[in-house]
Amino acid sequence: MNPPSPPDTASTKAHARPGGAPNLKASPAFAEPLETVLAQLGARPSGLTSAEARARLEQFGPNRLEERPRRLLALQFLAHFADPLTLVLLFAAAISGLAGEISSFFIISAIVFLSVTLDFAQEQRAGRAIEALRRRVALTVRALRDGAPQDIPAESVAPGDIVTLAAGDLIPADCRLIEARDLFVNEAVLTGESFPVEKRTDVDGPETPAPANAVFMGSSVVSGAAKALVLRTGRATRLGDIARSLGDEPPTAFAIGIRDFGLLIVRLTILLALFVLLINLLFHRPLLESFLFALALAVGLTPELLPMVISVTLARGAMRLADKQVVVKRPSAIHDLGSMDVLCSDKTGTLTEATISLTGHVDIDGQDNPAALRLCYLNASYETGLKSPLDIAILQAAKPDISQWRKLDEVPFDFERRRVSVLAESGGRRMLVVKGAPEDVLAQSARYERNGGAEIATLDVEAREKAQALIAGLGAKGMRLLGVAWRDLNKDRAAIADERDLTFSGFAAFVDPPKQSARSALAALTDLGIQVKIVTGDNEHIAQHLCAALGVAVCGPLMGSQMDSMTDEGLAARAESVNLFCRITPMQKARIIRALRRRGHVVGYIGDGINDAPSINAADVGLSVDDAVDVAREAASMILLEKDLGVLAEGVKEGRRTFANILKYVVMGTSSNFGNMFSMAGGVLFLPFLPMAPIQILLNNLLYDFSEIAIPLDRVDEALIRRPHRWNMAFVRNVMMALGPVSSLFDFLSFALLLFVFHAAQAEFRTGWFIESLATQVLVIFIIRTPGSALKSKAHPALIGSSIAVVALAVALPYLPIGAWFGFAPLPAPLLLALSAVTIAYLLLVEAVKWIFRKRIAAL
Numbered sequence: 001m002n003p004p005s006p007p008d009t010a011s012t013k014a015h016a017r018p019g020g021a022p023n024l025k026a027s028p029a030f031a032e033p034l035e036t037v038l039a040q041l042g043a044r045p046s047g048l049t050s051a052e053a054r055a056r057l058e059q060f061g062p063n064r065l066e067e068r069p070r071r072l073l074a075l076q077f078l079a080h081f082a083d084p085l086t087l088v089l090l091f092a093a094a095i096s097g098l099a100g101e102i103s104s105f106f107i108i109s110a111i112v113f114l115s116v117t118l119d120f121a122q123e124q125r126a127g128r129a130i131e132a133l134r135r136r137v138a139l140t141v142r143a144l145r146d147g148a149p150q151d152i153p154a155e156s157v158a159p160g161d162i163v164t165l166a167a168g169d170l171i172p173a174d175c176r177l178i179e180a181r182d183l184f185v186n187e188a189v190l191t192g193e194s195f196p197v198e199k200r201t202d203v204d205g206p207e208t209p210a211p212a213n214a215v216f217m218g219s220s221v222v223s224g225a226a227k228a229l230v231l232r233t234g235r236a237t238r239l240g241d242i243a244r245s246l247g248d249e250p251p252t253a254f255a256i257g258i259r260d261f262g263l264l265i266v267r268l269t270i271l272l273a274l275f276v277l278l279i280n281l282l283f284h285r286p287l288l289e290s291f292l293f294a295l296a297l298a299v300g301l302t303p304e305l306l307p308m309v310i311s312v313t314l315a316r317g318a319m320r321l322a323d324k325q326v327v328v329k330r331p332s333a334i335h336d337l338g339s340m341d342v343l344c345s346d347k348t349g350t351l352t353e354a355t356i357s358l359t360g361h362v363d364i365d366g367q368d369n370p371a372a373l374r375l376c377y378l379n380a381s382y383e384t385g386l387k388s389p390l391d392i393a394i395l396q397a398a399k400p401d402i403s404q405w406r407k408l409d410e411v412p413f414d415f416e417r418r419r420v421s422v423l424a425e426s427g428g429r430r431m432l433v434v435k436g437a438p439e440d441v442l443a444q445s446a447r448y449e450r451n452g453g454a455e456i457a458t459l460d461v462e463a464r465e466k467a468q469a470l471i472a473g474l475g476a477k478g479m480r481l482l483g484v485a486w487r488d489l490n491k492d493r494a495a496i497a498d499e500r501d502l503t504f505s506g507f508a509a510f511v512d513p514p515k516q517s518a519r520s521a522l523a524a525l526t527d528l529g530i531q532v533k534i535v536t537g538d539n540e541h542i543a544q545h546l547c548a549a550l551g552v553a554v555c556g557p558l559m560g561s562q563m564d565s566m567t568d569e570g571l572a573a574r575a576e577s578v579n580l581f582c583r584i585t586p587m588q589k590a591r592i593i594r595a596l597r598r599r600g601h602v603v604g605y606i607g608d609g610i611n612d613a614p615s616i617n618a619a620d621v622g623l624s625v626d627d628a629v630d631v632a633r634e635a636a637s638m639i640l641l642e643k644d645l646g647v648l649a650e651g652v653k654e655g656r657r658t659f660a661n662i663l664k665y666v667v668m669g670t671s672s673n674f675g676n677m678f679s680m681a682g683g684v685l686f687l688p689f690l691p692m693a694p695i696q697i698l699l700n701n702l703l704y705d706f707s708e709i710a711i712p713l714d715r716v717d718e719a720l721i722r723r724p725h726r727w728n729m730a731f732v733r734n735v736m737m738a739l740g741p742v743s744s745l746f747d748f749l750s751f752a753l754l755l756f757v758f759h760a761a762q763a764e765f766r767t768g769w770f771i772e773s774l775a776t777q778v779l780v781i782f783i784i785r786t787p788g789s790a791l792k793s794k795a796h797p798a799l800i801g802s803s804i805a806v807v808a809l810a811v812a813l814p815y816l817p818i819g820a821w822f823g824f825a826p827l828p829a830p831l832l833l834a835l836s837a838v839t840i841a842y843l844l845l846v847e848a849v850k851w852i853f854r855k856r857i858a859a860l
Helices: 009-015 034-041 050-060 073-082 084-098 102-136 238-246 253-282 287-301 306-323 333-339 370-382 389-397 438-443 461-476 518-527 540-550 568-577 586-598 610-618 630-635 645-669 672-683 694-707 729-757 762-779 797-815 817-822 829-856
Strands: 140-145 148-153 162-166 174-186 197-199 220-232 326-328 342-345 357-362 406-414 419-426 429-436 445-450 455-458 479-488 502-511 531-535 580-582 603-606 621-625 638-640
Touching (some): 034 220, 253 729, 287 672, 287 694, 342 586, 357 370, 357 389, 370 419, 370 479, 389 502, 438 445, 438 461, 438 502, 461 479, 603 610, 610 621, 672 762, 694 797, 762 829, 797 817
Parallel strands (some): 445 502
Antiparallel strands (some): 162 220, 326 638, 419 429
16 A cells, blocks of 8 residues: 655645644655654644634645535526536527527527526525535544544544544544554555554654554544544545545446436437428428427427436435434435335344343353353453443443453454453453353363352363353343453463463353334334345344244344355345344355345345444445444445334335335326427428427426426325335336327327317417427326326325416416417417317326236336
């Protein structure tokens, strides 16, 4: 790994500013004395003042990897005019003006302005809502500000800050250690090495690529505690270098679906627009009008409101999820949540109350052994890693006197060894106390205590079988166990190699009752079509006891040791049918999730510990809880404010509602809207004039868009919530093929009615078809918004109001003075009644086609 690169010229100049700002002539070297580095940074061991921190944030920017420059609102508004379609419309307006079509110039310009303003206002509101939710669960850091410890947002950390670190913390920036106590750091994000690295404050010789006295942004503290001086933040960090080299993150399934839909529409738009332009030129129609008509047709086909509908719908979904105690960090994850059909969950705290209590301490013979409790207490007291619920239960249960013992060293817990060791000294005796998973501690033991510690015997085959029987028996009663053992050492420091030839003292037994709400929550998730798979590090006896208490029929279990001998393909096939995985390591959890995803499942994972971060990253939907460690919260795309699967079930429903509303707009764009535009393209073949003026098409499109702005508010039928949904382009194409021709059929029926029954002139023809096409486009939402009967499913009042208002305006326009500007003419009452009948007949046929579509092709 390369050493940190020196700041660029601009950064160096910024550092050189007076008034307490850093004065870096070169990159701070980790091999230099700490006093020199503090002087270079203009920093103090007591930390920065608030004023200094604000000044440095202005110089170096927020402490984040992605660059999100804040532009003036006016510039953000003007940026919306850079959309290709908008530019084409403005170009068309300019051509109209130059050609003397002043009314066309003003009308097209007004339509563009209204459309952009609507889009901008809705996206601004959505953006503010999402940003507020992000701040609600933003990562915080404990830093010294104004001489006192303060919890500040990680984005506010600046060069020269003094931060404190503890087990479970994400390291917020590239730092030089000032103090460190038994500090072990996971640097896998930078080095790929999964084992923790010990960090110290001492400077030993020349600077190396990964100095022991440095910690880097993105790493996490596994155990120990530290105080550190911030050297670099944001994109100037080593992780920032990596982020720049990697480029953008790969698109999500939701983004890919939207892109594919957009490409489908673009292809159709180009083909139809070129076809129309060619036909008009062959018929020697006016070039300007033909060009504007083809352009308006392209605009009418394009779902330009889709980005706004998506952003507003996702923002509203995020706000509704927040009301359900689920905070969304990445809005597109709402789609993934609605699509989720498998949820992997640990059991502690999610399926159990996480109110763990110590109920006993026994030896291999099942007899009470106080010595085992004393050793557990000694180990838990001096352990500097993140305290597990079992450690907390030990410390709360009893307080034996350990004042005569002094800690010398520690070998921190890791999920491969599944144990933690503490080396302590008392009266010249140095003893290594090892505590961890019973099977792993027993495997390193050669002897065991009997009769309350009064005797020590050889841990032979018979004794090991007795120990395994005790583990199984207590596990069958729902008790979790820790094993504890010891060994005398004549060293100042301990290592993993010293965890052998131990004397096994006994077991500490704990109970963690099932969560009262878990049974109903599991039933709710099952009703939503979600398989819940329990993935735990505990043994199969404890896990099966919990499943029985919750009424879960166990398929399996599959053990971690069995997984090691399986290929990825074999695991994927087995994981499909198994719902209980026991004695699983963190890396095995992530492997299970990847295996399920390969089988085509959308997988969620919920966790709150250091060991859960890899699994959260591997899942489609990474979930954590508000009180989780930093690494888990940062990896998650959603945060549960309550550690309850019932909350998650409600979140899944909201995710499905959100996606269903987005799909409504998409289906509309590929049914009546596409059908009407196709009819316009076809009409130029046999009509002696253009079926609709370009300005009328643009007005039609604007009014149609306005009628749909309430879609994000719409209600969703329970039938659409009961099962997972995914983005499916085949479904979208099927809808287009099923409903598009129906729309065109009634358009051509309207053409015939206008020409051969009412003998409409050009202005009357265009007016009549404008009303019919807009009415069918708008009102069909009430048919396709529900898989059931349109009369039984109640739409949101706002959607009803906006739709009826737009149709009423379309009918009224020809009779208003402004109607003449658009080329409309008043229609006789019989013609309006006939058009109303055509519209009603169209809606009835769409309802029938929808029923056939649901039964024979796919489910809406």
